[in-house]
Amino acid sequence: MCAVRALTKTYPAQRGRRGVPASPEVRATDDVTLDIRRGEIFGLLGPNGAGKSTLVRQLTGLMRPDSGSVEILGHDIVRHPERAARILAYLGQESSALDELTVSLAAETTGRLRGLDVRRARAERDAVLDELGLTGLAARPIKKLSGGQRRLACFAAALVGERPLLVLDEPTTGMDPVARRAVWSAVDRRRAEHGATVLLVTHNVIEAETVLDRVAVLDRGRVIACDTPSGLKEKVAGEVRVDLVWRESAPLNVPEVAALRDRVVESGRRWTLRLAPEEARAVVATVTGGAAFAALDDFTLATPSLEDVYLALGGAARQGLVRA
Amino acid sequence: MVRTPAAASVPDGTTVPAGATASNDPSEGELRDVSVVPADALGGAAPAAGGQRVAGPAELGPRARLWPSLVAVYRAQLSRARVARIPLLFVATFQSVGIMILMRGVVDGGGEARAVVAGSAVLVVAFVALNLLAQYFGQLRASGGLDHYATLPVPPAAVVLGAAGAYASFTVPGTVVTAVFGCLLFGLPVTHLWVLVAVIPLAGAALAGLGAALGLLAPRPEFATLLGQLGMSAALLLGVLPPERMPQVVRLARDLLPSTYGVEAFARTFGERPDWGLVLGDLAVCAAVGVISLAVATWAYRRAAVR
Known part of the structure; x- marks a missing residue:
């Protein structure tokens, strides 16, 4: 489904400016090799700054790696980054493009920009908002919603216009349990009905243990382990x-x-x-x-939890992971 | 000839990739299991194990076509006005009206009055299309909001033109109000105000294109804001003040500013017998600048979207 080979990305050293200290060269993605199988929920787990988002940005064609290859469903994403948009739906951490739209218009517009005609876009919008329990908020601007609701609205926009791969960067941040459940059941339904594959970025170990089929543990740009959550936990059994x-x-x-x-x-x-x-x-x-x-x-x-696995594998951040 | 279990599995291993139409996990498992066979037998299985399916790449989702996606972006941007832009549109209009009232004491009709009214009206366009759009794209780029569009199969031109079109449309009420108020204040004829139908979109295209390009090219959002403000100040100082009183150097700067041609075109139509050829010429300059700046903005968007 998605094959990543020896992916490497280095951020150049920054010269210090007034008020901004100089920073050395950072290897944000360091020789990452992964295989994501069709229909699985694959997770990238690591503390903040481990390189999860940088890796995901390279898989979604938003950033060019220095070297290595990314292949999704047989398409070379490094050479043709624009094809990523026609294979996957991406939920980034930022919602500023949608903030000032109403929930309903954000979902509809996103569907239109995924190539749906007006009728399909509206029908899918209504179905997704209903599925996620957002119908009551449809006319509210996303900006005026609470953090969790805003996240859910952006997730709704990501679901309009079916895609075989969903790339979700910390989708449940700030959500209450009801909203989280809505997200995971929506993901499960797409997996059961269409065989959708999910790539999930998280720093929440409880979430990782409960929803993921397999997980790659990232630390300072490297994959330090990749297995099922229970397989990983056996390492510190x-x-x-x-x-x-x-x-x-x-x-x-x-x-x-x-x-x-x-x-x-x-x-x-x-x-x-x-x-x-x-x-x-x-x-x-x-x-x-x-x-x-x-x-x-x-x-x-x-x-032991996956946090213990991360620490046992030599993970550097002492408190980067969240149990919630 | 003795067939060992490992060798016996070779036919299986080599026929699987030919028959595998999609990425089905069981076959992948089987292929991994035959890793004990001799290297030459693995030759056939290797491509499948390496992830390159014989069936070829999967079909891609549809591409969003230019017009429908442009309309979708335009509609979405226009709706943002309701949430965030209305106070700013008032500011833009009051600013221009205020300038005209100030200038009323200095200018006593004639060509200068025409320049002031036309300049103030086009200033509304500069404020919204140049300044606010530069800020919008600058912030969108800095906050990572462009990722949203960049991960949708939408042509870059649709995003840029949709946003530029919406911002140019925001200027319509303010420009019309300013123009009408100016005509009444300075006693100018309202006969040819219809020319705004051409002036607003063309000056709007030129200034919005410039604003979008500045916003998308500025390395930091503060620069985008600064450039937008400077652009608007230039449009104010060089567009509203009558050119006859300017030194040569400033006049040259005035000629380089695209909003000037919108101002000139509009100002000419207040005359007794407007020279429509010159009006058309001025508008053509606006259109040309619009085409070029929007093309640059589209290129800048492409560049900003994939880093």
Whole structure:
């Protein structure tokens, strides 16, 4: 469906200007090779700045790579970037082109620009707005909607005019659970009825675990792993994650707690530990009894998530991923 | 001859790509399974495993044709006026009306009055089509909004012409109000005001094309805003003030500004017996500048859309 081979893109070094420090050359996409199969929901997971959007922009023909190839449904997108627009629908992070239109006109115009005639564009617009529960907001300008509704309206525009590949860059940002469900059921329907393929960019590990068939984990422009979410999680199957939240500060006077100090990832009052199951049991026993318990506000014990996979694979960002 | 299991799977492996019409996963799985066969046997299977289907590339979705997509963009842009542009249209009109009232004390009829009225009317076009469109495209480009259009199969000319046309249309009410008010204020004949039917679209095309090109070429949105403002200031200073009082250098600058020809064409029609040949000549200059600047803007759009 979509084959990416040795894709590389480097942003040149920037000279410093007043108020803007100089930045060195950045390799935003570093020798990326991927295969996306027909009908799957394929994810790109990584913290902000990992190069997800840059990679997607190259797959959608918006940016030319320095080297490497992208082939979608047999079309060479590097040589013919304009063909991407006739194969895929893209939902970018920006909505400024649609902001001042009403929800209904944004969807209709997008359909018209995908080559539909007026009748088809209007029929598809009505069907999509109905499907996503946006009919009540149809006459409102997108600008005046809340963040999540605005995102949903742009998603609606992306769906008008059937495409075999949907490229969605963080589609559910700011959405409430109802809107999220509407997005995923719309995606599922297109997959079941038309065999649509979805490329999803996300930094949300829960979303990645629940909706993706396969996921490529990106870090600093490189793909550090690519597998099914459960396959990836097996890589850290031997570990358990322990989160400890202290009331004020960690009771370092307790020797067992002090001993953990070099192994935790601290964020405010929260300590996060990745441990072997028996070690985790021992830690839980320590903190839930004796002097440490008085200082403890909350604790959780969990099986590893894709965030743990990312960190175990050497991911650099400590807090770039979101669990929501 | 002994057929090993690996060799036995070769016929399967080599016939699959020939028969595979689409990207069906099971065949892909089978092909991966035969990776133990000798290298020469893999030769036939390699193209399929490499992703190049024998069936050839898939059919592309339809391309949006120029006219329908131009109309769609135009309609969408026009609707933005309701949300965002009406206050600015008032500003544009009041500005021109205010300038005419100011000039009333300085100019005492005749050729100078014609120049002031024509200049003020065309100034509305410059404000909206040049200044606001430059800002719009500058911001759209900087915020990544062009991605939306660039990932739709729409001809670049449709996006640029649709937006330019809509902005030129925004100027109609303000220009007409300014022209009528000016005629009443300075006691000019309204007989030939119909010429606005040609002046607005042609001056609009020239100035909107310039605005779009500036907005799309400016490396940063602040530059686009600055260039748009400067363009409008030039149209104000060089278009509204009567040329007879200008030094030679400034007159030359005036001749280089496309809005001047719209102003001249319009001003000529206030005369007793307008020289329609000269009016047509001026309008032809506007049209030519319009064609060139819109072509440049389309090229700039293409360049801005794929980085």
